[in-house]
Amino acid sequence: MDIHPAILASSHALGEWPLCHVRLQDDARFPWLVLVPRWPDARELEDLPEAERARLVSEIVQAGAIVRAIGVALRRPAEKLNVGALGNITPQLHVHVIGRRTDDAAWPGPVWGVGTPEPYQSGHLTTAIGAARAAFSSGAE
Amino acid sequence: MDIHPAILASSHALGEWPLCHVRLQDDARFPWLVLVPRWPDARELEDLPEAERARLVSEIVQAGAIVRAIGVALRRPAEKLNVGALGNITPQLHVHVIGRRTDDAAWPGPVWGVGTPEPYQSGHLTTAIGAARAAFSSGAE
Numbered sequence: 193m194d195i196h197p198a199i200l201a202s203s204h205a206l207g208e209w210p211l212c213h214v215r216l217q218d219d220a221r222f223p224w225l226v227l228v229p230r231w232p233d234a235r236e237l238e239d240l241p242e243a244e245r246a247r248l249v250s251e252i253v254q255a256g257a258i259v260r261a262i263g264v265a266l267r268r269p270a271e272k273l274n275v276g277a278l279g280n281i282t283p284q285l286h287v288h289v290i291g292r293r294t295d296d297a298a299w300p301g302p303v304w305g306v307g308t309p310e311p312y313q314s315g316h317l318t319t320a321i322g323a324a325r326a327a328f329s330s331g332a333e
Numbered sequence: 334m335d336i337h338p339a340i341l342a343s344s345h346a347l348g349e350w351p352l353c354h355v356r357l358q359d360d361a362r363f364p365w366l367v368l369v370p371r372w373p374d375a376r377e378l379e380d381l382p383e384a385e386r387a388r389l390v391s392e393i394v395q396a397g398a399i400v401r402a403i404g405v406a407l408r409r410p411a412e413k414l415n416v417g418a419l420g421n422i423t424p425q426l427h428v429h430v431i432g433r434r435t436d437d438a439a440w441p442g443p444v445w446g447v448g449t450p451e452p453y454q455s456g457h458l459t460t461a462i463g464a465a466r467a468a469f470s471s472g473a474e
Contacts, residue, residue, distance in 0.1 A: 235413075237397065237416065238394045248390065249386045249387060250383070256379055272420060272421055273379075274418070275417065277414075277415070277417075278416075280442075281441050300446075302445050302446065
């Protein structure tokens with residue numbers, strides 16, 4: 193199994209980058225990407241080879257641009273990005289990139305473990321995935 | 334002002350790395366470092382030039398080793414590292430590197446905003462700073 197089942201169950205595939213699987217967290221409260229480095233045994237950042245660590249931070253910045261594009265498409269532009277690698281519950285190394293707003297459901301605290309995830313309704317899911325893929329391809333040029 | 338007053342007030346200086354001010358969060362519940370890139374106008378990772386982003390992830394990994402050394406010195410070795418760049422409250426870009434244990438005050442949730450910080454008592458502060466500085470110098474070789 194390349195991606196931990198808990199990550200698969202809570203997110204939608206968006207695409208593949210040189211280092212990471214890119215996934216949309218299925219929680220319409222926040223525009224939220226999850227990056228999963230294609231090193232399934234890695235648990236901490238230190239478990240990645242040094243070149244891959246630099247690639248990871250580059251992909252985190254790209255993910256931020258996508259999170260912003262999703263926020264705009266859903267008419268809730270992000271005002272701040274939150275980036276976190278926790279892994280207390282799901283041991284496989286993964287990085288969260290989340291768009292935050294002062295009027296969101298957890299501001300100013302972190303989002304993890306707060307309230308109940310609200311899965312995307314199908315129209316919003318299509319909008320979010322479409323915005324992400326458009327930002328993807330413009331970033332790849 | 335190079336470091337935001339809120340960061341200064343909640344942490345102790347440990348040293349200087351090529352990119353970051355390195356500080357010990359004054360909360361004895363968790364071995365916890367705060368890295369503050371010496372780019373006082375940066376708010377998001379994307380605000381750092383690309384070369385500095387790679388340096389940041391390298392310094393995050395070094396900070397993880399120091400967090401582990403502090404945990405050992407205080408006889409509460411870290412079992413997992415948590416890394417986060419949030420900045421919802423303090424706008425200056427800063428990165429938290431925190432050692433977690435399954436018996437700590439916030440497990441398995443994130444630490445931010447949970448409970449009340451417990452400033453180090455002087456003996457433990459000396460131990461923590463000593464362990465950090467020893468790990469610092471061994472890492473610099």
